[in-house]
Amino acid sequence: MRRTQGNSLVGMLVAVAILILATVFFVTGGKFMGGQSTARADGKGETIIGQSMYRGKDAKCISNIGQVRSSISINSDPVENTYPQSIEETRLGQDFYKCPVGGEPYEYDPTTGKVRCVHKGHEKY
Numbered sequence: 001m002r003r004t005q006g007n008s009l010v011g012m013l014v015a016v017a018i019l020i021l022a023t024v025f026f027v028t029g030g031k032f033m034g035g036q037s038t039a040r041a042d043g044k045g046e047t048i049i050g051q052s053m054y055r056g057k058d059a060k061c062i063s064n065i066g067q068v069r070s071s072i073s074i075n076s077d078p079v080e081n082t083y084p085q086s087i088e089e090t091r092l093g094q095d096f097y098k099c100p101v102g103g104e105p106y107e108y109d110p111t112t113g114k115v116r117c118v119h120k121g122h123e124k125y
């Protein structure tokens, strides 16, 4: 009697089924099983993989705005209280003047020197 061969086939099929279920669960973000996934304000990134990609782009937006702000403070005159007339005067490059998630150009106010992202969910950056 060779029962061990049959058992290993069933065991392998069960393992494959569990792997498929786990993959579907992670790729769909748990919606397949009725779970709630954390939705972003802009509605992007429905899967867990997509959400982590957009979290990376959120971090890039924060970094871009930080670079632009420090460059504005370098190019501003604290005695005369003047700021660069346009965001391009910081000479950082075109990639730093728009949001990496939505592609919207950053809002810059030359009278106050303030720069902000207009993308939904990035208002506090």
Ligand SMILES: [Zn+2]
Binding pocket: 061, 099, 100, 101, 102, 117, 118, 119, 122
């Ligand atoms: Zn942004």
